[in-house]
Amino acid sequence: MQNTSAIPELVDRHKDDLIGLSDRVWATPETLYGEFRSAAAHAEMLRSKGFDVTEGVAGIPTAVTGEAGTGGPVIAILGEYDALPGLSQVAGIDHQQELEEGAPGHGCGHNLLGSAAMLAACAVKDWLAATGTAGRVRYYGCPAEEGGAAKAFMVRDGAFDDVDAAVTWHPGGMTRVDDPLSLANTRMDFHFTGRAAHAAAQPHLGRSALDAVELMSVGVNYLREHMVQDARIHYAYLDAGGKAPNVVQSRAAVRYSIRALHLHEMLALVERVKKVAEGAALMTDTQVSAKMFAAVSNHFENLTMDRVMQEALDELGGVPFDDQDRAYAARIQASLSPSDIAAEWSVINQPPSEAVLCDWVVPMRPGGAVLIGSTDVGDVTWKVPTTEVLVATAAIGTPLHSWQMTAQGLSGAAHKGMTHAAKAMGRVAQILMADPARLAEAKAEHASRLALTPYVCPMPADFNPPLVSGP
Numbered sequence: 001m002q003n004t005s006a007i008p009e010l011v012d013r014h015k016d017d018l019i020g021l022s023d024r025v026w027a028t029p030e031t032l033y034g035e036f037r038s039a040a041a042h043a044e045m046l047r048s049k050g051f052d053v054t055e056g057v058a059g060i061p062t063a064v065t066g067e068a069g070t071g072g073p074v075i076a077i078l079g080e081y082d083a084l085p086g087l088s089q090v091a092g093i094d095h096q097q098e099l100e101e102g103a104p105g106h107g108c109g110h111n112l113l114g115s116a117a118m119l120a121a122c123a124v125k126d127w128l129a130a131t132g133t134a135g136r137v138r139y140y141g142c143p144a145e146e147g148g149a150a151k152a153f154m155v156r157d158g159a160f161d162d163v164d165a166a167v168t169w170h171p172g173g174m175t176r177v178d179d180p181l182s183l184a185n186t187r188m189d190f191h192f193t194g195r196a197a198h199a200a201a202q203p204h205l206g207r208s209a210l211d212a213v214e215l216m217s218v219g220v221n222y223l224r225e226h227m228v229q230d231a232r233i234h235y236a237y238l239d240a241g242g243k244a245p246n247v248v249q250s251r252a253a254v255r256y257s258i259r260a261l262h263l264h265e266m267l268a269l270v271e272r273v274k275k276v277a278e279g280a281a282l283m284t285d286t287q288v289s290a291k292m293f294a295a296v297s298n299h300f301e302n303l304t305m306d307r308v309m310q311e312a313l314d315e316l317g318g319v320p321f322d323d324q325d326r327a328y329a330a331r332i333q334a335s336l337s338p339s340d341i342a343a344e345w346s347v348i349n350q351p352p353s354e355a356v357l358c359d360w361v362v363p364m365r366p367g368g369a370v371l372i373g374s375t376d377v378g379d380v381t382w383k384v385p386t387t388e389v390l391v392a393t394a395a396i397g398t399p400l401h402s403w404q405m406t407a408q409g410l411s412g413a414a415h416k417g418m419t420h421a422a423k424a425m426g427r428v429a430q431i432l433m434a435d436p437a438r439l440a441e442a443k444a445e446h447a448s449r450l451a452l453t454p455y456v457c458p459m460p461a462d463f464n465p466p467l468v469s470g471p
Helices: 006-027 036-048 110-131 150-156 209-226 263-284 303-316 323-333 338-347 377-383 403-410 412-434 436-452
Strands: 052-055 064-070 074-080 135-142 165-172 184-193 232-239 251-260 287-296 386-392
Touching (some): 006 036, 006 110, 006 412, 036 064, 036 135, 064 110, 074 110, 074 412, 110 135, 110 412, 150 377, 165 377, 165 436, 184 209, 184 263, 209 263, 303 412, 303 436, 323 403, 323 412, 377 386, 386 412, 403 412
Parallel strands (some): 074 135, 074 165
Antiparallel strands (some): 052 064, 232 251
């Protein structure tokens, strides 16, 4: 086994450059396939660090990879850099204040996510070169995790076909191996078309697309009683038809997010929601068209990989926060509700304490409350053995997708957490490359599970990502 201290030391050599990248990405937040500046910054940093860079991966202009090493297994380290709409926020303060009115912001910490993943790749690259170990590390810069399913497209189109294992992370309030649960999710747009008419003089001549959308909502609400317990359905109006109440609205559109714990359950639920939409159109004498926006699979567990990650975390210990970090975290916590804080403690099966930052490592599978979302990492987990670690970068209880998360994105705690995450991910890659038996065990487990439940991509082969024009 190679020197276990090498990866942390090598991470520290590169951390200032990658913290700088994280801060630059935070300052130029971009959403959903529009991450042109962020992707370019990642590609530039990869080149400066000596990686072989490929841009436009899987036909996606804002997807990039950087590879180093020769021969041996390929270990992927997954990064992201997309922001969220409407979460602009001044950094370093403890109250809500937009940096730019209505602008996006990094309310999920993806500025840290991509930079830490690249930081890990830099350390593994240097370790491979210094030790002559056969193997390749490949950084994946992945756009549009927030609703765009870029990794699912990348998996479908072969970008992971030669990968042996994958590692990733996410910023948050606790440091722990992530639970192997996520919801399969389809985002689908329903466009209703009716007939305009004067709402007072000739309402009988109109066919209201807006009525159809509202009736669809009623139907879906009744459907909730008859779907599997872990399923979730949410919606947002894309087009309410206009602002004039004296016009029968001839068009309306709504986007539905349809989720379930298992891929086959989600696909079945999508068909039922489509039938509700058809019923709403029938009742209102309108027409409806359904168009997929994006879809992702649920998480596919690999216990071997998770145990390797826990081993790496236990070697490192907790994130080394200082008193200044704790003081700012305390001010952020004061802006949170007791329920926000209690919810995060419940996930690790612990009652709330006075701690404002998690400076310890949570044991694996703590058996607490399960709070499940969706991620396109799920599709990668079906393709190759994958593990994901959550690392503390923010005050305990900070909700993701919040102004508080954006505000902490340039903090000392965020920088320390992303550096710690890089050390954990790099150590996992080192273990897998230095010990072929561990990697073989992870791959054998993946193959045995896949034999029982084969992967079915939730998106048809002819469906393309919802790309946007460049700047």
